[in-house]
Amino acid sequence: MNQSGPYVVRPGPEAFLPPAAASMGNALPDPGQAHINGRIVPEEEAFEEAARMFLGGTVPTIFPGPLVLWAWNEKAKKKAKAIKFLYDTLKECAPQDAKPMLIPMPDYRPKYPKINPEVEINPNHPNLTIWHNKIDVCMFVGVHCHQANLSLKIIRGGTTCYTIAMCAQAGHEDACLSFRDASVEKIMHLAEWVKKLKGAVPFGALKKHVAALESKDRVGGTRN
Amino acid sequence: MSKEKIQICEEFFDIMPPEYQALVTNATWGKEGRGWKDVGVNKELIEQHSLCAGCPESMAFRYILASLPNPEDTVMVGSTGCTSLVFPHVGVHNIHSLFGNQNAIASGLKRALTLRFPGKVKDVVVLAGDGATVDIGLDYTLQSWFRQEMFTTICFDNELYANTGGQESGLMQKGFVAKMAPVGKKFDKVRLPEIAKESGCVYVVNCTVSKPSLVEKVIRNAVYIAREIGPTYIQLYTPCILEIGKNSMEGLQEMRDSEKPGERFAYKEFISDQAKAFLADLAEKEKAKKASAKEALAQA
Ligand SMILES: Cc1ncc(C[n+]2csc(CCOP(=O)(O)OP(=O)(O)O)c2C)c(N)n1
Ligand code: SF4
Numbered sequence: 001m002n003q004s005g006p007y008v009v010r011p012g013p014e015a016f017l018p019p020a021a022a023s024m025g026n027a028l029p030d031p032g033q034a035h036i037n038g039r040i041v042p043e044e045e046a047f048e049e050a051a052r053m054f055l056g057g058t059v060p061t062i063f064p065g066p067l068v069l070w071a072w073n074e075k076a077k078k079k080a081k082a083i084k085f086l087y088d089t090l091k092e093c094a095p096q097d098a099k100p101m102l103i104p105m106p107d108y109r110p111k112y113p114k115i116n117p118e119v120e121i122n123p124n125h126p127n128l129t130i131w132h133n134k135i136d137v138c139m140f141v142g143v144h145c146h147q148a149n150l151s152l153k154i155i156r157g158g159t160t161c162y163t164i165a166m167c168a169q170a171g172h173e174d175a176c177l178s179f180r181d182a183s184v185e186k187i188m189h190l191a192e193w194v195k196k197l198k199g200a201v202p203f204g205a206l207k208k209h210v211a212a213l214e215s216k217d218r219v220g221g222t223r224n
Numbered sequence: 225m226s227k228e229k230i231q232i233c234e235e236f237f238d239i240m241p242p243e244y245q246a247l248v249t250n251a252t253w254g255k256e257g258r259g260w261k262d263v264g265v266n267k268e269l270i271e272q273h274s275l276c277a278g279c280p281e282s283m284a285f286r287y288i289l290a291s292l293p294n295p296e297d298t299v300m301v302g303s304t305g306c307t308s309l310v311f312p313h314v315g316v317h318n319i320h321s322l323f324g325n326q327n328a329i330a331s332g333l334k335r336a337l338t339l340r341f342p343g344k345v346k347d348v349v350v351l352a353g354d355g356a357t358v359d360i361g362l363d364y365t366l367q368s369w370f371r372q373e374m375f376t377t378i379c380f381d382n383e384l385y386a387n388t389g390g391q392e393s394g395l396m397q398k399g400f401v402a403k404m405a406p407v408g409k410k411f412d413k414v415r416l417p418e419i420a421k422e423s424g425c426v427y428v429v430n431c432t433v434s435k436p437s438l439v440e441k442v443i444r445n446a447v448y449i450a451r452e453i454g455p456t457y458i459q460l461y462t463p464c465i466l467e468i469g470k471n472s473m474e475g476l477q478e479m480r481d482s483e484k485p486g487e488r489f490a491y492k493e494f495i496s497d498q499a500k501a502f503l504a505d506l507a508e509k510e511k512a513k514k515a516s517a518k519e520a521l522a523q524a
């Protein structure tokens with residue numbers, strides 16, 4: 001076994017069935033931490049990185065899931081406000097040619113035979129929405145863990161999209177970057193970082209960043 | 225879940241797909257006296273279906289969903305088959321079970337809901353094809369009735385395995401030849417309604433879905449009785465027009481033909497004395513409620 005570090009979780013297309021990062025030995029962050037491409041980091045570092053990714057993308061998109069779309073408790077309502085604030089901040093701070101989007105994942109039904117990729121994303125075929133809107137960086141928030149895991153893997157498998165998870169539980173190893181214990185404060189803090197970095201990230205910088213990631217050896221982890 | 229929770233967060237209302245907006249603003253959640261007349265006017269909890277064009281299962285689905293007395297607090301349990309392609313479009317909580325397991329799943333679910341939400345009405349309704357109900361799932365179907373599990377079982381009887389291309393089912397008529405059953409059925413259609421009665425169901429109906437008002441009445445009775453008295457079973461003829469070689473427009477006539485007196489889907493009902501008394505009591509209360517509402521209106 002070689003302890004060469006975590007499996008590098010970066011945008012795809014990776015494979016028809018990309019491995020679960022957990023099966024490659026990647027661990028989840030502890031409270032106060034996050035992960036970037038599988039590497040455990042102090043949370044603050046991830047806030048900056050996430051803001052850079054958002055600002056460096058051409059179609060940075062937030063995908064709110066059922067836990068925040070539906071007003072099923074007071075916390076959900078507050079998170080919805082924070083997410084909308086983050087989206088508005090993104091629109092205000094993103095480079096002029098960027099096209100931020102806010103696309104809902106209203107539920108998890110495997111909507112058959114079709115969804116309208118212009119207006120929604122479905123966890124069973126998230127790639128359709130990403131391809132259709134040419135989304136290059138996205139953030140999941142308010143999506144139940146098992147559906148997020150499934151969806152994040154499909155995105156990594158078939159698209160070039162950089163994925164961020166604002167997870168309310170222990171984080172997502174299958175996202176390119178993941179926070180844990182998401183709260184209204186953390187969402188607002190990310191908005192602050194976006195504001196702070198306004199003008200500091202050139203349009204389309206994400207592409208270069210991803211190219212650099214691709215030059216890294218992907219296979220790490222304790223399995224090898 | 226209850227209807228107060230079926231609300232979209234203000235900030236996101238405008239980005240939600242239109243069918244969800246309609247579900248929240250125009251659905252019949254909590255509407256007293258909701259029924260088949262809401263179909264096509266109000267959101268009847270089904271957006272579109274993925275069945276063959278003109279399939280009577282689509283009518284049956286709509287009438288049933290429109291008739292559920294308490295959709296916001298109902299969980300439906302489905303099984304593999306043509307119906308399972310529709311459930312993803314249905315705006316009522318539903319669980320897809322492994323083919324045949326539906327009544328076992330529903331038993332556990334109903335018990336769990338009763339424990340988890342004491343004092344709250346939670347309805348469980350199974351909806352599965354004849355293959356799932358009578359063949360592969362027969363054990364679970366019967367065992368749930370023997371145990372007097374408090375939920376409604378609805379069987380969409382299209383007299384064969386439609387979803388897999390037309391194999392023989394226990395509810396198929398004797399002598400029938402299907403695409404994947406070329407020899408012809410060698411034994412009679414299983415008499416599940418009678419078996420249901422003997423197995424402990426307190427309300428059993430065998431009919432077609434040609435008359436929406438009748439379907440509405442039967443479904444409401446079945447759900448109400450299952451809440452208070454015991455298991456109920458509804459067998460609905462939903463002919464597979466594809467397998468019997470009919471056109472999209474011919475499903476209704478096929479049902480009308482097969483419900484004539486003496487035909488196999490002539491209306492048949494069994495109701496226990498206790499369930500009968502319960503329905504009479506319900507009707508009485510409903511009448512009194514209407515009378516007092518009228519009186520209040522007159523006095524106002
Ligand atoms: C455990 C299991 N066995 C077999 C199948 C294959 N299968 C799928 S649908 C089906 C027949 C469904 O027939 P029915 O319940 O009558 O529903 P219909 O399609 O006619 O509405 C079968 C056998 C399966 N999906 N799972
Ligand atoms: S195969 Fe038969 S039962 Fe299934 S959707 Fe088509 S017509 Fe309806």
Ligand SMILES: [Mg+2]
Nearest residue numbers: 353354384386
């Ligand atoms: Mg069938």
